[in-house]
Amino acid sequence: MCCHLFLANCVNDVLLSNTQPLAPNPELPASSTQPRTPRTENPAPSTEHTAHLSTGIKEVDRFLKGGVPRGKITEIVGSDSSGKTSLGLSVLGQSTGRGEITAYIDAFDSLDPKYAEKVGIDLRNFLWIRCAGNTNHHMDALSKALRASDILCQAGGFGVIAIDIASHLRDSKIPLNTWFRLQRAIKGTPTVFMVIASQKTTGSASALILSLERNRSFWTPEKRSQFVQKPYFQGIESETYLLRGKSHGSVTVHCRF
Numbered sequence: 001m002c003c004h005l006f007l008a009n010c011v012n013d014v015l016l017s018n019t020q021p022l023a024p025n026p027e028l029p030a031s032s033t034q035p036r037t038p039r040t041e042n043p044a045p046s047t048e049h050t051a052h053l054s055t056g057i058k059e060v061d062r063f064l065k066g067g068v069p070r071g072k073i074t075e076i077v078g079s080d081s082s083g084k085t086s087l088g089l090s091v092l093g094q095s096t097g098r099g100e101i102t103a104y105i106d107a108f109d110s111l112d113p114k115y116a117e118k119v120g121i122d123l124r125n126f127l128w129i130r131c132a133g134n135t136n137h138h139m140d141a142l143s144k145a146l147r148a149s150d151i152l153c154q155a156g157g158f159g160v161i162a163i164d165i166a167s168h169l170r171d172s173k174i175p176l177n178t179w180f181r182l183q184r185a186i187k188g189t190p191t192v193f194m195v196i197a198s199q200k201t202t203g204s205a206s207a208l209i210l211s212l213e214r215n216r217s218f219w220t221p222e223k224r225s226q227f228v229q230k231p232y233f234q235g236i237e238s239e240t241y242l243l244r245g246k247s248h249g250s251v252t253v254h255c256r257f
Contacts, residue, residue, distance in 0.1 A: 053160070053192050056090035056120065060240060063251040067094075068192050068208060073183050075195040075202045075244075078212035083238040085110075085166065086119065087212065088196045092160050093120030095192070100159025103127040103152050107145035108138075108167040146178060153185035153193065161186075162194040165201070179205035200243065209244035215252070 052066035061067050068074045068091055078084035095102045102125060104111060109132040117123055131144040145163055152161050165174075179195075179202045186193050195202055200209060215237045240251050 053091065054094045055087065056094045057087070059251050060087070063240070063242070064208070065246065067091075068194070070190045070192055071186055071188055072207035073179060073186075073193045073195065073202055073205055074208040074210070075197060075200065075206045076210050076212065077197050077200055077243075078238070079198065079214070080166075082212040082214045084196055084210075084212045085164065087210070087240075088162055088164070088194055089116055089119045089121060091192065091194060092116070092126070092162060093122075095159035096120075096122035096125040098159065099125065100190075101125050101127065101157060102160040103129065103158055103162065105129045105131065105145050105148050105152075105161070105163040107131045107141050107163065107165045110164060110167060142174075146174070149182055149193075150185070153182050153191070156189060156191070158191050160192045160194060162196060164196045166196050166198050174201050176203050176205060179203065206244060209242070211241045211243050212238045213241070214238050 050066070050070070052064070052069055054061050054067040055064070076084045076088050092102050092104065097120065102121075104116075104126065106129060109130055111128065113123065113128065116126070129145075129148050131148065132141040142165060145165060149161065149163050152158060182193055183205050195206070200211075202209070237252060
């Protein structure tokens, strides 16, 4: 059943009663899916799940030998404007394109749903949980986001659960046992649990850690005319490094807007 776009605070009841559980994750060779094509009807959930989920970027999928692993934690880190959120949203788009229900736990109210839809996320299969709406305290919002993560992982039925804590204070530590508890909850399931952060925080609880560093920005050429006087921003080029996983090296990623 389709789970519509929700603009909700992080509370214990996150409207999970209508989500349908996914089939168990078979141990199949890694493979990637093709980028999502526009759909006119809500797709039926896929009953076939590979060991990996495509990122939606062929170069990254080849680099990771199939994509991000299911049933495990993936962490994507980087500074502001490094492309980490865009990469995370691309993964979510691949999951919704397969008809899977996904969740985005927005700790600090940073998601632009219009941009999410633009990069390929089917909002009909997308649960957006906002945690900063009723609080001005940074740690309260973070606590709600972690509690929501726990509820969703225990409930099951999601293709991807992403928690965005990119604005998390650098001097505030999240206990490592928090991530291990979440890892145990999704082990053996088709769920990808994805952490988007500004710095490494999951440690050895994650199976994959990617770090993005911006190389350069793209701008339109400056045009001297009565209509366009100044260039405008088009996108960025980032280098993706593998900090934890089975591959080695890095790959260049282009993100255009």
